[in-house]
Amino acid sequence: MTTLAARYAAAEESWRDLEASRVPIFFVGTATCGRAAGAGETLERLRAEIQARGLDARVIETGCLGPCSLEPLVIVHKPDAPRLCFGNVGATEVVQILQRHVLGDDPCAEWALGTLGADGIARGGETAATLASGIGAFADHPMMRGQVRRVLRNCGLIDPANVDHYLARDGYRAFLRALKLGPEQVLDLVKRAGVRGRGGAGFPTWRKWETCRQTAADQRYLICNADEGDPGAFMNRSLIESDPHAVLEGMLIAAFTLGASKGYVYCRAEYPLALTRLKLAIGQMRDLGLLGEGIQGSSFSFDVEIKMGAGAFVCGEETALIASIEGRRGMPQPRPPFPAVSGLWGKPTIIQNVETLANLPLILLNGPVWYAELGTDGSKGTRSFALAGKVKRTGLIEVPLGTTLRQIVEEIGGGSSDGKPIKAVQTGGPSGGCISAALLDLPVDYESLMQAGSIMGSGGMIVLDEDTCAVDLAKYFVGFTQNESCGKCPPCRVGTRAMLYLLERIAGGEGETDDLRRLQDLALTVSRGSLCGLGQTAPNPVLTTLRYFHDEYRDHVEKKQCTAFVCRDLIRHRIDVERCPGCTACVKVCPAEAITGVRGDAHVIDEARCSQCGSCLSVCPPSYAAVYRVSGDLTRYEEVQTKKDKARPASAGVAVAEEAEA
Amino acid sequence: MSVGRENLIPLLQEVQEHQGYLSEDAIRGLAATIGISENEIYGVATFYTQFRFRPPAEHTIHVCQGTACHVRGGHQLLYDFEERLKIKAGEMTADNKFGLERVACVGCCALAPVVLVDGMVRAGMKPKLINGLLTKLGHKSNGTGS
Numbered sequence: 001m002t003t004l005a006a007r008y009a010a011a012e013e014s015w016r017d018l019e020a021s022r023v024p025i026f027f028v029g030t031a032t033c034g035r036a037a038g039a040g041e042t043l044e045r046l047r048a049e050i051q052a053r054g055l056d057a058r059v060i061e062t063g064c065l066g067p068c069s070l071e072p073l074v075i076v077h078k079p080d081a082p083r084l085c086f087g088n089v090g091a092t093e094v095v096q097i098l099q100r101h102v103l104g105d106d107p108c109a110e111w112a113l114g115t116l117g118a119d120g121i122a123r124g125g126e127t128a129a130t131l132a133s134g135i136g137a138f139a140d141h142p143m144m145r146g147q148v149r150r151v152l153r154n155c156g157l158i159d160p161a162n163v164d165h166y167l168a169r170d171g172y173r174a175f176l177r178a179l180k181l182g183p184e185q186v187l188d189l190v191k192r193a194g195v196r197g198r199g200g201a202g203f204p205t206w207r208k209w210e211t212c213r214q215t216a217a218d219q220r221y222l223i224c225n226a227d228e229g230d231p232g233a234f235m236n237r238s239l240i241e242s243d244p245h246a247v248l249e250g251m252l253i254a255a256f257t258l259g260a261s262k263g264y265v266y267c268r269a270e271y272p273l274a275l276t277r278l279k280l281a282i283g284q285m286r287d288l289g290l291l292g293e294g295i296q297g298s299s300f301s302f303d304v305e306i307k308m309g310a311g312a313f314v315c316g317e318e319t320a321l322i323a324s325i326e327g328r329r330g331m332p333q334p335r336p337p338f339p340a341v342s343g344l345w346g347k348p349t350i351i352q353n354v355e356t357l358a359n360l361p362l363i364l365l366n367g368p369v370w371y372a373e374l375g376t377d378g379s380k381g382t383r384s385f386a387l388a389g390k391v392k393r394t395g396l397i398e399v400p401l402g403t404t405l406r407q408i409v410e411e412i413g414g415g416s417s418d419g420k421p422i423k424a425v426q427t428g429g430p431s432g433g434c435i436s437a438a439l440l441d442l443p444v445d446y447e448s449l450m451q452a453g454s455i456m457g458s459g460g461m462i463v464l465d466e467d468t469c470a471v472d473l474a475k476y477f478v479g480f481t482q483n484e485s486c487g488k489c490p491p492c493r494v495g496t497r498a499m500l501y502l503l504e505r506i507a508g509g510e511g512e513t514d515d516l517r518r519l520q521d522l523a524l525t526v527s528r529g530s531l532c533g534l535g536q537t538a539p540n541p542v543l544t545t546l547r548y549f550h551d552e553y554r555d556h557v558e559k560k561q562c563t564a565f566v567c568r569d570l571i572r573h574r575i576d577v578e579r580c581p582g583c584t585a586c587v588k589v590c591p592a593e594a595i596t597g598v599r600g601d602a603h604v605i606d607e608a609r610c611s612q613c614g615s616c617l618s619v620c621p622p623s624y625a626a627v628y629r630v631s632g633d634l635t636r637y638e639e640v641q642t643k644k645d646k647a648r649p650a651s652a653g654v655a656v657a658e659e660a661e662a
Numbered sequence: 663m664s665v666g667r668e669n670l671i672p673l674l675q676e677v678q679e680h681q682g683y684l685s686e687d688a689i690r691g692l693a694a695t696i697g698i699s700e701n702e703i704y705g706v707a708t709f710y711t712q713f714r715f716r717p718p719a720e721h722t723i724h725v726c727q728g729t730a731c732h733v734r735g736g737h738q739l740l741y742d743f744e745e746r747l748k749i750k751a752g753e754m755t756a757d758n759k760f761g762l763e764r765v766a767c768v769g770c771c772a773l774a775p776v777v778l779v780d781g782m783v784r785a786g787m788k789p790k791l792i793n794g795l796l797t798k799l800g801h802k803s804n805g806t807g808s
């Protein structure tokens with residue numbers, strides 16, 4: 001016990017030193033999103049600049065603060081000044097910030113997102129001086145204001161590779177408390193908190209645990225499901241990359257309560273940084289005596305092993321995941337027996353989602369009453385969401401359950417990114433549904449989403465605008481699940497293929513009126529007859545789009561019209577002879593060589609050759625806007641695509657991509 | 663790592679990490695070491711999309727087909743890459759220079775659409791940037807569209 005206690009003292013001291021540092025500190029967010037947006041270049045340039053100037057300054061890499069559309073994000077600690085968070089900090093900007101803010105008196109208000117208290121976002125830290133420069137508290141930033149960051153409390157603020165940072169912020173104290181309380185008491189706390197699984201189905205965590213504990217066994221297993229396979233979801237990745245110990249501490253608490261001596265983290269191979277951070281963190285736990293035999297002088301022994309997924313969506317399903325860990329094809333088993341009774345190698349096994357585990361330390365530290373203060377009757381606590389798609393401010397957010405879709409999309413997300421009306425919000429990935437914008441006032445909790453035909457799922461939330469076609473989206477998701485179907489049970493294997501066929505037919509302009517009824521019947525059959533969650537929920541995108549966008553399906557079938565101008569077979573590209581001055585730009589790019597015409601004469605598209613790829617539309621100079629599209633009764637002239645590009649917030653990542661254009 | 667049956671997937675991952683793919687020789691060797699049939703190994707390996715049975719191309723481009731990328735034009739990007747490279751997703755150019763793959767989701771949804779170029783994420787990708795990107799990697803355009 002002494003080693004850990006001594007380490008706490010040292011960790012807390014070094015954290016205090018950080019808070020009161022007399023040298024400037026740059027906290028650079030280098031999680032995957034940050035790196036993709038150019039944080040690597042920012043970091044490199046910053047280090048070079050500090051060295052070249054011979055400055056006494058520190059650079060600390062942190063995880064993800066959340067507002068991905070503003071990446072790269074840098075928090076700057078300057079002695080005797082409030083901490084400032086800056087957004088869109090590329091290599092050029094970081095030098096400016098160093099020069100003007102750190103070495104000078106100008107807080108670079110143009111990139112500043114807000115002030116931070118030394119211990120995080122909760123405390124504002126704004127002063128008269130910062131307010132005078134027009135910089136408010138980061139907590140009041142429109143993207144942060146509606147959020148309650150509990151699970152994500154450390155993300156972007158601590159160095160995920162440094163366990164002392166985690167310890168200094170009460171890390172592993174919840175586990176030590178659990179050791180004192182004993183398994184029964186911990187189970188009771190989890191039950192009273194009302195926490196439900198964050199992975200998809202929302203099963204009450206305590207009930208699963210109770211079943212496992214009641215099953216007599218010489219060995220029990222705990223698995224952390226980090227196989228975040230839903231396209232459009234990245235909460236688990238961000239959390240592990242930014243605060244791996246929060247998840248691992250949750251595992252310790254769960255394993256202790258269950259009496260499991262062995263744990264696995266099943267993480268996707270597509271998440272290399274998360275895997276690296278996990279490996280490092282597990283090594284640190286071992287050094288601190290938080291893994292192994294007789295942990296911290298107790299009779300509790302536990303060890304964790306990482307299993308890397310090999311790219312199969314179905315392995316997110318509990319029984320398939322178990323098969324994969326056992327080294328077999330990841331195919332699901334009929335349940336019962338449930339894994340809590342007979343799981344990995346026939347032993348009682350509990351599988352918990354990353355975020356569920358990260359909730360456990362919070363319950364132990366703050367108690368079930370505090371935990372359940374937020375949320376609704378049936379859905380307690382907070383939930384993180386990956387907000388993406390056609391929304392102005394994308395990123396990782398955390399809100400109390402019961403927050404409405406409107407608050408998330410319009411207040412936190414800032415509404416539509418391209419100024420076009422929002423059409424729907426897709427939640428829960430391929431297992432979820434498309435919720436019509438008419439239902440934006442729906443509270444986001446397990447029950448409400450279920451009633452609307454969707455599911456909470458793992459937390460992906462994709463905003464769709466008028467440029468998204470409901471039929472195409474359903475086709476996209478069914479194409480995904482069909483491809484990922486393991487093939488074991490016919491309703492899923494054959495049913496998803498048949499649904500995809502019907503959707504392709506409708507999108508291809510070959511649909512018959514009866515196809516919509518067929519599609520509906522088939523979807524219900526797949527949903528009722530499939531063996532596992534993948535098949536049972538695969539029809540949700542179809543059923544919800546049929547429910548909320550039935551007219552759009554009908555237009556595809558009856559008018560051969562795609563209102564969103566997405567379904568290629570229902571669109572024809574044409575050139576307006578009145579507008580076309582004959583610049584030959586489109587002639588040069590047409591991959592099908594379908595455009596004819598000489599310089600100075602209006603060009604013509606040969607419909608027989610045209611593949612409707614849209615290249616001509618994207619190169620036609622905005623001042624002419626001569627290429628237009630026809631679908632059914634509709635004609636659409638594209639108002640300048642480049643204008644739209646300019647309206648999007650420029651990020652360093654986009655700038656990097658622009659270079660390649662030259 | 664023990665060479666037990668339960669470690670088959672990690673072992674395959676390690677082989678691929680070192681060799682770039684799973685060669686017939688490697689699978690034969692693994693079968694003998696673990697004491698199971700080659701068939702059983704192929705059965706497991708072909709189930710998972712991670713495993714390749716041919717050496718990878720010099721440059722591999724993964725076009726993300728996640729939901730956020732899809733609604734921001736990821737499918738168009740894939741189509742355009744296919745047109746420029748004159749191969750389909752899952753194939754390689756004849757000179758083994760470029761491989762084109764679709765990836766279900768890389769979790770960079772907030773920066774969609776993205777592609778991975780040799781494992782590096784490129785955010786905010788656009789169709790008009792494809793030519794420049796490929797040229798930089800040494801692609802010789804053979805007069806498309808002229």
